Amino acid sequence: MRRLTGVLARGVRRVMARADAAMNRLYGWRHNPLYMSGTLAAVSLAVVLVTGIYLLLFYRIGAPYASVARITDQVWAGRWIRSLHRFASDAAVLAAAVHALRLFVQDRSWGPRALAWVSGLVLLFSIFVCGWTGYVMVWDVQGELLAREGARFFDLLPLFSEPIGRAFAGDRAIPGAFFFLNLFLHVALPIGVGLLLWIHVSRVARPAILPPRGLTWGVTGILTALAVVWPVAMAPAADLFRVAGRAPFDAFYSFWLPVVRPLPAGAAWALVIVVSAVALGAPLWARPRKAARQLPSTVDERLCTGCEQCYLDCPYEAIAMIARTDDRPTLVAHVDPDLCTSCGICAGSCAPMGVGPPLRTGRDQLELASSFVAERQSGARDVVIIACGRGAGGVGALESVEGAPVHAVQCAGNLHSSVVEYLVRSGVGGVLVVSCPPRDCWNREGAKWLEARLYHDREAELKARVDRRRVRLLYAAEGERHAVLAELAQFRAAVATLDAAAGEKDIDLSALCEPVHDGAAP
Numbered sequence: 008m009r010r011l012t013g014v015l016a017r018g019v020r021r022v023m024a025r026a027d028a029a030m031n032r033l034y035g036w037r038h039n040p041l042y043m044s045g046t047l048a049a050v051s052l053a054v055v056l057v058t059g060i061y062l063l064l065f066y067r068i069g070a071p072y073a074s075v076a077r078i079t080d081q082v083w084a085g086r087w088i089r090s091l092h093r094f095a096s097d098a099a100v101l102a103a104a105v106h107a108l109r110l111f112v113q114d115r116s117w118g119p120r121a122l123a124w125v126s127g128l129v130l131l132f133s134i135f136v137c138g139w140t141g142y143v144m145v146w147d148v149q150g151e152l153l154a155r156e157g158a159r160f161f162d163l164l165p166l167f168s169e170p171i172g173r174a175f176a177g178d179r180a181i182p183g184a185f186f187f188l189n190l191f192l193h194v195a196l197p198i199g200v201g202l203l204l205w206i207h208v209s210r211v212a213r214p215a216i217l218p219p220r221g222l223t224w225g226v227t228g229i230l231t232a233l234a235v236v237w238p239v240a241m242a243p244a245a246d247l248f249r250v251a252g253r254a255p256f257d258a259f260y261s262f263w264l265p266v267v268r269p270l271p272a273g274a275a276w277a278l279v280i281v282v283s284a285v286a287l288g289a290p291l292w293a294r295p296r297k298a299a300r301q302l303p304s305t306v307d308e309r310l311c312t313g314c315e316q317c318y319l320d321c322p323y324e325a326i327a328m329i330a331r332t333d334d335r336p337t338l339v340a341h342v343d344p345d346l347c348t349s350c351g352i353c354a355g356s357c358a359p360m361g362v363g364p365p366l367r368t369g370r371d372q373l374e375l376a377s378s379f380v381a382e383r384q385s386g387a388r389d390v391v392i393i394a395c396g397r398g399a400g401g402v403g404a405l406e407s408v409e410g411a412p413v414h415a416v417q418c419a420g421n422l423h424s425s426v427v428e429y430l431v432r433s434g435v436g437g438v439l440v441v442s443c444p445p446r447d448c449w450n451r452e453g454a455k456w457l458e459a460r461l462y463h464d465r466e467a468e469l470k471a472r473v474d475r476r477r478v479r480l481l482y483a484a485e486g487e488r489h490a491v492l493a494e495l496a497q498f499r500a501a502v503a504t505l506d507a508a509a510g511e512k513d514i515d516l517s518a519l520c521e522p523v524h525d526g527a528a529p
Contacts, residue, residue: 016112023112024401024486027447036444036482038222043446045106046218049204050226051099052134056197058092063194068186071146072244079241090234096138097259098230103131111289113397113449118300119323119346121290123207128286130203137196138260140189148254149261151175151245154185156264163272177247210346211451212324301349301417302365304342310361313337316466317353317362322451326353326362350450351421355460358467360423369423369467376414376426380433383412387507388436390499392491393427395419395453398443400488411439411495419443420453424460424469427478434510437477437502441491444482454482476505 023041030039040047065085067074078085107127110116116124139157143150158171174181208214217223242255256264267275285292294300308331317340318326325346328338340362342353354363360370385391392413396403403415414430416422419442430438440461445454459465461480469478479498483490 016114019108020112020485023109024484026486027484028486031444031484031487036446036484038219038225039444039446040218040222040226041105041109042444043215043218043222044102044109046215047222047226048099048102048106049216050218050223051095051102051230052197052200054095054227054230055092055099058088058095059193059197061088062092066144066190068183068190071144071186075145076241079239086238087231087234090237090239091231093239094230094233096134096141097257098226099134100131100138100259103127103134107131111293114293114295115449117290117294119210119325119348122210124290125287126203126207130200130207133196133200133203135260137193137200140193140196142257142260143189144186144193145242146181146186146245147242148245149242149257151247152254152264153261156268159272160275163276175247181247210323212322213452303344303347303349304351304353304362304364306340306342307361308333308339310357310359311337311339312359312361313339314358314466315340316356316358320352320356320452320456322350322352322453323348348450350418350453352418352450352453352456355421355423355453356456356465356467357423360425363421367417367421369425372416372421372423372426373429376429379412379414380430380435385412385435387434387510388502390437390439390495390502391430391435392439392441392495393419393422393430394441395443397449398447398483398485399441400483400491401485402441402488402491409492409495411499418448418450418453419457420448420450420455422457424467427461427469428473429514431473431477431508432511432514434508435477436505436508437479437498439495439498440478440480441483441494442480444484447484477502477508 027039027041030041034040036042062078065074065078075089078089080086107124110120110124110127139153143154143157155172155175158175161167162170162172174185204216208216218226267278270278304325313328313331313335315328315338318328323346325343325348327341327343329341331337331339340353342362349364351364351367354360354368354372357363357369360368360373363369363371383391390411392402392408392411394400394403394413394415396415396417399419402408402413405413407413419440422440427438427440440457442454442457443449445452445458448454456465458480460467461469461478462475479494481491481494483494
């Protein structure tokens with residue numbers, strides 16, 4: 008199962024990389040809608056909520072089809088609002104599905120992220136059911152078809168005193184309680200969606216619920232324009248005495264009908280249960296084997312100064328500041344292994360290099376950088392690439408790019424600024440750091456904190472003694488190797504105009520690691 012999943016995930020990831028690169032060319036990484044699919048789902052749901060409140064004022068349980076028809080006939084204040092409600096509902100499902108797919112192929116569905124994955128799937132299902140009830144409320148031929156299929160499913164369960172399907176026999180009018188129940192579910196489910204959304208982001212720090220303002224209004228404007236130019240038309244009314252020849256088909260909410268309708272109700276239930284179990288069980292079957300999993304971060308309390316930077320930077324709130332057990336007056340960082348995703352961002356934020364996953368602390372990184380310099384023997388005009396192993400044009404998997412040696416890190420946010428300082432002081436002409444775009448960091452905030460440490464003096468900052476002309480940061484998606492090559496050529500040209508770098512011999516790594524305590528010595 009893991010092997011098949013891995014093959015499929017790699018295939019989808021390649022397609023996704025090309026799509027990301029294309030969107031970056033059109034919109035730039037700051038406004039790439041694929042990077043913000045989760046927040047776009049929230050925007051779409053907000054539009055659905057606002058338009059739904061308006062439509063609810065004119066809906067009548069006693070005359071469902073006629074009331075919706077009257078709304079549709081209102082050109083200025085009804086037709087386009089109903090259409091916007093429909094298109095925003097479709098957009099919410101599409102955006103949520105893209106968001107879930109991205110998280111899965113980026114290996115972010117298991118471990119401490121399992122709660123977000125499971126709650127996200129339940130959230131998607133709730134949106135789907137809410138849309139289903141909305142279509143039934145219209146009571147056109149598509150609503151009738153959805154209602155009949157729903158009745159066929161639930162009649163198999165011992166929940167009601169008589170089969171629901173009898174309500175559609177045509178010997179009597181559909182009871183008003185049926186439409187009231189659909190209306191109740193359609194209104195009540197959004198309340199549950201709000202609760203599920205809170206659970207969905209409960210284990211992340213600084214959750215982003217909405218995209219940038221420009222993208223929010225841009226998507227809302229596009230949906231509104233689509234609703235005005237291409238309004239939703241009324242389908243024929245439901246008629247229990249007539250078999251509809253053709254019914255409209257919404258690919259976002261009725262996609263399952265061609266698969267399920269030919270099946271017996273029991274087989275349909277079995278299919279739903281299997282698909283749901285596979286999806287909800289992803290945190291178990293999609294996780295790597297135990298030997299391949301990264302270990303959580305640990306804290307060397309002797310080195311911790313109590314600065315709280317790792318606590319502030321952790322994107323998953325896995326670090327807490329607790330009281331010390333020794334005589335030093337500061338607090339000490341403590342990592343909860345059940346919440347730690349082993350992203351290593353804490354290692355990049357720790358000036359004395361006392362925290363991080365095993366073999367990826369700042370001290371470990373300096374040792375690897377020392378070996379890298381000794382092996383590669385880069386010259387005073389050469390450029391070294393430090394590349395994120397997940398995005399960054401895919402160069403993190405290469406030994407070199409156009410003659411420039413590549414030093415790969417698992418996440419750019421894990422990179423300690425002292426590694427950049429060491430490479431510059433060792434005599435390389437320049438250091439090109441290539442990271443995933445901040446909107447698509449697999450560890451949420453790695454690229455964001457990296458830039459702040461290199462250029463904005465955020466702890467642990469790149470020291471002022473490092474010549475910034477020899478350091479450059481590039482954001483590149485996995486499918487944007489052309490951007491890496493172009494930036495490398497420009498950076499090489501810029502380095503060539505500088506004086507040859509004067510390398511230092513026998514750089515004292517212990518001096519770069521020396522902690523500064525705010526209290527008594529340990």
